[in-house]
Structures are given as structure tokens and as C-alpha cells.
Amino acid sequence: MNIAVIFAGGVGSRMNTNGTPKQFLCVHGKPILIFTLEHFQNNKNIDAIVVSCHKNYIEHCKSLIKTFGITKVQMVIEGGENGQASIYNGLKAAKEISKSDEDIVLIHDGVRPIIDSELIDSNIEGVKLHGSAITCVPAKETIVIINKENEIDSTTDRDSTRIARAPQSFYLTDILKVHEQAIKDGNTNVTDSCTLMRLYGKTLFTVLGKSENIKITTPDDYYVFKALLEAKENSIIFS
Numbered sequence: 001m002n003i004a005v006i007f008a009g010g011v012g013s014r015m016n017t018n019g020t021p022k023q024f025l026c027v028h029g030k031p032i033l034i035f036t037l038e039h040f041q042n043n044k045n046i047d048a049i050v051v052s053c054h055k056n057y058i059e060h061c062k063s064l065i066k067t068f069g070i071t072k073v074q075m076v077i078e079g080g081e082n083g084q085a086s087i088y089n090g091l092k093a094a095k096e097i098s099k100s101d102e103d104i105v106l107i108h109d110g111v112r113p114i115i116d117s118e119l120i121d122s123n124i125e126g127v128k129l130h131g132s133a134i135t136c137v138p139a140k141e142t143i144v145i146i147n148k149e150n151e152i153d154s155t156t157d158r159d160s161t162r163i164a165r166a167p168q169s170f171y172l173t174d175i176l177k178v179h180e181q182a183i184k185d186g187n188t189n190v191t192d193s194c195t196l197m198r199l200y201g202k203t204l205f206t207v208l209g210k211s212e213n214i215k216i217t218t219p220d221d222y223y224v225f226k227a228l229l230e231a232k233e234n235s236i237i238f239s
Contacts, residue, residue: 052078134169
């Protein structure tokens with residue numbers, strides 16, 4: 001099986017939305033989370049979807065999933081206190097519906113809606129070939145490493161620098177084992193799955209994503225997504 005684990009447990013504190021989590025904000029009458037889920041729903045290689053959601057919005061999430069016909073969602077479960085915990089809860093749920101040790105999991109942000117079927121397929125193929133697939137985009141600007149005094153310690157070679165995004169994909173058994181070990185070791189607030197896997201010495205491979213595959217975190221991101229969506233719709237109408 002190929003299972004998408006979508007974590008949507010945040011409350012959108014940086015969006016200043018007067019209480020509505022960012023994943024439930026609407027663009028053209030459709031919540032951002034639904035835009036994301038539709039990509040996995042419509043991909044023929046995805047067998048099941050698990051959504052990790054804030055506990056106060058589980059019923060609302062289930063209602064939206066039903067309204068928009070996202071039939072591949074098999075479980076909507078409670079998220080955790082941070083992203084790592086929400087992903088872990090999603091992985092445990094994926095294990096419940098898993099049928100084989102060869103099952104692949106694609107971990108994706110609920111508020112990263114600008115992906116496509118080709119990227120999903122590339123992630124699945126990357127895991128089959130290498131055991132992992134981390135969606136990345138080339139760094140367009142110079143990235144600097146700073147110290148505690150805010151001084152630049154070093155710069156990176158742009159040609160060999162990538163920005164990790166999502167999906168981030170693995171064999172379910174592999175990523176679940178690392179999460180469980182991290183909990184035992186007290187590593188409970190690691191930024192993302194690829195950082196966690198590298199922390200435990202795993203070799204990771206990349207797949208190329210698109211620069212517009214942004215995470216909607218701030219109001220600026222919301223308006224960028226809206227503009228990109230409108231540009232895409234106009235290109236179809238006036239092609």
C-alpha cells in the first residue's frame with residue numbers, strides 16, 4: 001500500500017485568523033486542506049489517506065471530507081502538541097491499516113496544497129529505488145549559517161544546496177521505528193521527518209519539487225497561494 005499521512009493539527013497562530021486554523025481557511029469556497037487532500041485522492045497510486053487533526057476540529061474535518069468526496073481518507077485522528085507528535089500519531093494510524101512491511105508512507109503538510117500527481121509518483125518511486133524520497137527545491141538565494149551572536153559563520157554553495165519541502169516519503173516500518181526511538185531518547189520536537197531521520201544516521205535521497213510548493217503559514221503565503229491558483233485557472237481558460 002501507499003498511504004498518505006496528512007498532518008493538519010496546527011491552530012494557525014501566525015495567520016491572525018481570529019481562531020480559524022489555517023488549514024480550514026477557504027479559497028474560492030474550498031478549504032486549503034481539501035485542495036491538498038484532492039491531490040492524493042486523485043492519484044491512482046495512493047491507496048489510503050490518514051489525516052492527523054487538532055482534536056477540536058476532528059468532526060469539522062470529517063464533515064468537509066464527506067462534503068468534498070475525499071473517499072480515500074480511512075482515519076481522521078487526533079494530532080499532537082507539535083508537528084512531530086502529529087506525524088507520529090498519523091504513522092501509528094497508518095500502521096493500523098497497513099498490509100505489508102513494504103508499505104510506503106508519504107508525509108505531507110495539510111497546508112501545502114500546490115503539489116501534483118507527478119510529484120506524488122516521484123516520491124513513491126524514490127522510496128522503491130532508494131528507501132526514501134525527500135521533496136526538495138533548489139536554493140535560489142545564498143543561504144548563510146549564523147552563530148548565537150547573529151554573526152555569519154559560513155555560507156553554502158548554492159549549487160549543492162536544496163530546500164526540503166514535502167512530501168517526505170519512507171517505508172512505513174522505517175520511519176515509525178525512528179519516531180519510536182526518538183521518543184525513548186527524548187527527541188520530541190524535531191522540525192521535520194528528514195531532520196529526524198538524519199539525526200538517527202539514515203541516508204536520504206531527494207526528488208525534485210517545484211518552487212511554488214509553498215507551505216501556507218502566514219497571511220502572505222495565503223495570498224500567494226490565492227494568486228497562483230487564479231493564475232492557473234486563467235491559464236486554463238485562456239490557453
